[in-house]
Amino acid sequence: MRTKAPPETSTPKLSAANAAHLAAFETALASRPLHTRSAYLADARALALLAGEHDVAQLAARDVRRHLATLHARGLSGRSLARTLSSWRALYRVLQERDATMTESPCAGIKAPKSAKRLPSALSPDEAVRLVQIRGDDPLTTRDRALFELAYSSGLRLAELAGLDVERVDLATGEVRVWGKGAKERIVPVGTAAATALRAWLPIRTELARAAEKALFVGKSGKRITPRSIERRLASHAVTQGLGRHVHPHMLRHSFASHVLQSSGDLRAVQEMLGHASIASTQVYTHLDFQYLAKAYDAAHPRARKKSR
Numbered sequence: 001m002r003t004k005a006p007p008e009t010s011t012p013k014l015s016a017a018n019a020a021h022l023a024a025f026e027t028a029l030a031s032r033p034l035h036t037r038s039a040y041l042a043d044a045r046a047l048a049l050l051a052g053e054h055d056v057a058q059l060a061a062r063d064v065r066r067h068l069a070t071l072h073a074r075g076l077s078g079r080s081l082a083r084t085l086s087s088w089r090a091l092y093r094v095l096q097e098r099d100a101t102m103t104e105s106p107c108a109g110i111k112a113p114k115s116a117k118r119l120p121s122a123l124s125p126d127e128a129v130r131l132v133q134i135r136g137d138d139p140l141t142t143r144d145r146a147l148f149e150l151a152y153s154s155g156l157r158l159a160e161l162a163g164l165d166v167e168r169v170d171l172a173t174g175e176v177r178v179w180g181k182g183a184k185e186r187i188v189p190v191g192t193a194a195a196t197a198l199r200a201w202l203p204i205r206t207e208l209a210r211a212a213e214k215a216l217f218v219g220k221s222g223k224r225i226t227p228r229s230i231e232r233r234l235a236s237h238a239v240t241q242g243l244g245r246h247v248h249p250h251m252l253r254h255s256f257a258s259h260v261l262q263s264s265g266d267l268r269a270v271q272e273m274l275g276h277a278s279i280a281s282t283q284v285y286t287h288l289d290f291q292y293l294a295k296a297y298d299a300a301h302p303r304a305r306k307k308s309r
Contacts, residue, residue: 017055018048028094043087057095061106081112122254130241139204144233146201153194155256158249162227165214171195
């Protein structure tokens with residue numbers, strides 16, 4: 001008995017015109033970082049394959065929308081589609097430079113579908129306290145305790161922590177002055193626990209720091225600690241403190257915002273302390289606050305608990 005041969009699967013091929021466009025695009029991207037170049041080329045190739053025998057230089061806006069919808073149907077998120085669309089815009093800029101008759105990009109005016117906003121990950125109050133209560137009195141442990149207490153107490157960004165100078169911390173008034181995004185300065189209060197940890201660290205810092213070093217937090221070399229080093233130390237301490245999950249510096253900032261909002265309900269004050277230009281950026285923490293309340297409800301309300309059968 002003869003069996004039927006499996007149907008042939010045709011692998012999509014690039015047309016000659018589209019292959020030439022991709023080659024030109026690759027040349028134009030030569031000065032870009034490798035990961036950017038690879039991503040842009042992959043996205044442009046996806047468009048060329050979707051176009052089939054049609055020249056991508058001849059596509060209309062409706063064609064680009066259709067191809068974008070096809071990728072969306074395949075499961076690409078709004079964030080991924082936005083990056084894809086950015087790659088396609090870059091491709092068409094190159095094509096316009098090569099062809100003076102091409103006056104308008106078919107990507108003009110097209111927007112990727114919005115992705116649902118992901119809520120920032122925050123520690124519970126108990127987890128945050130456990131994390132910053134690091135035991136030990138060696139110089140680096142003392143530094144890390146001051147570093148993490150300050151991060152949690154004042155909601156500083158990673159770059160702000162690493163870039164902080166000694167002169168910008170005033171323990172007498174309980175304030176720290178930081179340069180945030182857009183070179184904007186803001187004044188943030190320093191909590192009692194953070195101030196205590198900083199007072200323990202400052203004499204040790206004086207012994208470690210090089211003569212001309214202004215950094216508040218330094219390493220064994222006496223030079224300013226790097227953001228990457230802060231990330232590694234925090235992740236390591238999270239494991240030691242038994243948190244059971246990866247913790248990154250921005251999580252302390254999220255935890256600060258969420259916990260202050262839970263306690264005070266003052267969205268404007270949290271906005272000022274975080275250095276957000278828009279209140280909309282701060283409002284995401286109201287959702288975290290709601291999640292916290294919802295968990296408390298599920299745990300405490302008799303009508304929320306499921307009865308066992």
